[in-house]
Amino acid sequence: MASNVTVETDAAGNVKPSKKKSTEKIDGIVSSIMAIGRAMVTSGRPIETEVVFV
Incomplete structure (x- = not known):
């Protein structure tokens, strides 16, 4: 995908x-993008993310 x-x-x-x-x-x-966004909103702390497409 x-x-x-x-x-x-x-x-x-x-x-x-x-x-x-x-x-x-x-x-x-x-x-996957939606799950990362949800985790960022609900965790209460910043999440460092980097998405790399190979």
Whole structure:
């Protein structure tokens, strides 16, 4: 799934996953991003994250 994801930035400067260049699924990557975001909000402390696509 990671090889199917590209990143796009909208007019407001938000960075989001996109599958414009692929017809395959990216659901697992999107759910991972959502889980990291949820953990950052609920933990009460900053989480250092770095996502690297290979």
